[in-house]
Amino acid sequence: MSQLQPDYFTADSEVQSLVNQLQQLRSKRVSDIVDEEGHQYIDLVMEGGGVLGLSLVGYTYGLEAAGIRFRSVAGTSAGAINALLVQALGTPFDAKSEKMIAAVANMPMASFQDGNKLSRLATEAWLAGKHWLWKYSVSLAILRSLLKHLGLNPGTTFHQWLKDILAENHSDSWQALKQQMNTPVPGLRFDPVPLPENIEVPNAASFDPQNWQVELKVVTAELSSTTKIVLPERDGKLFYSDLDQANPADFARASMSVPVFFYPFKVPVPKTQSVTDAWQALGYKKKSMPDTAVFVDGGLISNFPINLFHTTNSVPKMPTFGAKLGIEEYVAGNIDGIKPYLGSLIGAMRHDSDEEFIRKNPDYKKLVKSIDTGEHHWLDFELSNEAKLDLFKRGLAASLEFLDNFNWSEYKKTRLTLAGLK
Numbered sequence: 001m002s003q004l005q006p007d008y009f010t011a012d013s014e015v016q017s018l019v020n021q022l023q024q025l026r027s028k029r030v031s032d033i034v035d036e037e038g039h040q041y042i043d044l045v046m047e048g049g050g051v052l053g054l055s056l057v058g059y060t061y062g063l064e065a066a067g068i069r070f071r072s073v074a075g076t077s078a079g080a081i082n083a084l085l086v087q088a089l090g091t092p093f094d095a096k097s098e099k100m101i102a103a104v105a106n107m108p109m110a111s112f113q114d115g116n117k118l119s120r121l122a123t124e125a126w127l128a129g130k131h132w133l134w135k136y137s138v139s140l141a142i143l144r145s146l147l148k149h150l151g152l153n154p155g156t157t158f159h160q161w162l163k164d165i166l167a168e169n170h171s172d173s174w175q176a177l178k179q180q181m182n183t184p185v186p187g188l189r190f191d192p193v194p195l196p197e198n199i200e201v202p203n204a205a206s207f208d209p210q211n212w213q214v215e216l217k218v219v220t221a222e223l224s225s226t227t228k229i230v231l232p233e234r235d236g237k238l239f240y241s242d243l244d245q246a247n248p249a250d251f252a253r254a255s256m257s258v259p260v261f262f263y264p265f266k267v268p269v270p271k272t273q274s275v276t277d278a279w280q281a282l283g284y285k286k287k288s289m290p291d292t293a294v295f296v297d298g299g300l301i302s303n304f305p306i307n308l309f310h311t312t313n314s315v316p317k318m319p320t321f322g323a324k325l326g327i328e329e330y331v332a333g334n335i336d337g338i339k340p341y342l343g344s345l346i347g348a349m350r351h352d353s354d355e356e357f358i359r360k361n362p363d364y365k366k367l368v369k370s371i372d373t374g375e376h377h378w379l380d381f382e383l384s385n386e387a388k389l390d391l392f393k394r395g396l397a398a399s400l401e402f403l404d405n406f407n408w409s410e411y412k413k414t415r416l417t418l419a420g421l422k
Contacts, residue, residue: 221300
């Protein structure tokens with residue numbers, strides 16, 4: 001199959017129209033941190049959602065077209081993949097979305113179903129709604145593979161695909177990626193946007209470019225400890241004796257391990273002193289430490305980890321934007337069978353902690369945009385080129401709609417009030 005070129009997306013007439021409108025927003029202020037080229041800096045959190053993550057590429061492409069660059073990024077599952085690529089494909093002041101288009105558009109999705117033929121048949125039948133065929137396939141494939149491997153697809157093809165991209169971009173160790181992420185930004189400075197009514201922000205002038213902190217945060221769930229894990233820095237010391245040498249592709253592979261669809265991602269836990277100390281700091285005795293960490297999709301615990309960059313009792317110098325996949329429809333369902341029961345059970349695990357955070361911090365609704373992903377299914381690994389372009393355009397259109405409506409000075413005023421500083 002021929003490679004899908006970036007201009008399949010960027011040369012589309014609708015895409016070009018949206019980009020032209022976004023470029024006209026370059027003068028609109030959305031942050032107090034800028035560089036010598038006039039780029040404005042934000043933090044970004046992206047939700048998980050399988051192949052719907054293609055729309056996240058459109059979203060970041062749109063933000064970059066408007067002159068926005070990214071400091072720290074975080075995500076779960078598909079959001080984690082995009083977060084990793086945002087950091088790995090260039091320095092903080094580079095525009096990276098065109099590289100992301102080339103990588104993600106040519107993602108060999110069909111090959112990610114790297115289980116046996118019956119496993120693929122089961123998935124295809126389920127997506128197509130052929131329940132009789134799906135039930136037949138379950139008995140032959142799912143149960144057998146679950147009993148032996150705890151999933152249908154090994155996930156090694158995806159893992160290798162991501163390793164190859166990181167190697168091509170000299171980011172195939174956490175040490176190398178950190179070094180690139182912390183490339184100094186030329187002319188980085190604090191240039192505050194005035195608040196309405198000339199309200200003053202306490203300690204507004206305290207900004208030191210030397211203390212510029214760039215982070216990558218990938219959320220996964222670790223089953224042996226039944227714990228939400230944030231990789232690499234916060235919790236990586238629990239699983240790696242030398243975290244700097246870990247391949248960042250591991251972090252995304254751990255985060256995207258959709259239960260049943262993929263094998264869990266397993267990492268041997270070394271019994272070195274540093275790793276043992278890290279586990280003991282959490283209350284585990286050495287003899288109760290697991291021999292192997294078992295990671296599954298972080299979306300089971302936190303599919304939209306918007307809280308990861310939050311600070312309280314202050315007015316931020318840059319916002320944390322959030323991109324969600326799909327329009328939320330709050331409709332209560334009847335739990336009248338095993339299927340709705342399991343669906344609601346998983347839904348509660350996926351969303352409750354994130355939604356609780358937003359309920360307690362309603363100002364975040366001003367920072368979060370839900371991308372309308374249409375009728376595309378999040379596990380459709382056979383997406384056509386037309387479907388990929390449609391998802392990309394949906395993300396791009398969402399970025400324009402969001403930036404059109406975002407008011408940075410009003411948001412700072414809201415935070416000033418919530419922090420009790422006004």
